[in-house]
Amino acid sequence: MNRAGRTLLMGCLLLISPLSSLAGGNSLLIPATSRCVLDTPAEAREQALAQCRAFAEGGDAEAQYELGEYFYEGQLHPQDLPQALHWYEQASLQGHAGAQLRLGMLFWHGEGVPASNLQAYIVLKMAAVNGSDDAMDSADEVAEQMSRDELARANRVLGEIFRNYLMELQATDLGPPFAPLR
Incomplete structure (x- = not known):
């Protein structure tokens, strides 16, 4: 899937509201963060x-x-x-995607921490879920350097993170995570 396709998919999955809506619909007035x-x-x-x-x-x-x-x-x-x-x-x-991207890159390149493709991949995937296109691309590059066993371990960890997230959602007053929004 190309970058534009992933961006569209991630936006739909996460129901990300565009920044321009925060600026009263004027795309030239995106608020400073x-x-x-x-x-x-x-x-x-x-x-x-x-x-x-x-x-x-x-x-x-x-x-x-x-x-x-x-x-x-x-x-x-x-x-x-x-x-x-x-x-x-x-x-x-x-859940700050920029920080997750940078952290994933530090793990990948071993800057200030021991290099770890496994940790880099997990953190980069989390950054991608939080909206970083660059993280998605970098996670793909890291995955190319990983063995099947490493990828399987990383995906088990990501699955556990997602399961925990869904359980937290169920515990809130919003109801089941896949129920229609009220």
Whole structure:
């Protein structure tokens, strides 16, 4: 399936609302999702970093991702992979597709963590489910490097994650996961 087909399929499966609907239908006014402005002059950076950390520590997935990027990129600050991994993991646990994509790539290439195709594949597939086309393509590339046994293990883990998710949905007041929406 090509990238456009996967995008359409994922959008239909996840019932993702387009960003333009958040901007009152004007596709030129897509709202900013940034919580952190870290590319400030050096004298203001500590304050900006403290504010971003406060958002991130308060559970803001976008701020967590942006801190991960800040520590990973190392343009305004020396690269700090342990900090980057920490913030990517925090955002990933909340389903942030960008953080999951970056985390999957770190596992694939062994940056700051031991290289693991198995972990990379699982995290990249989760990022793909959360809307990252790049993650879908990267997961396909990782799969080409995996043995049948590794793929089977990874798919068992993904199946378990999905089963747990469906059980959580059933426990909510929304009813069974495949019932029509009210």
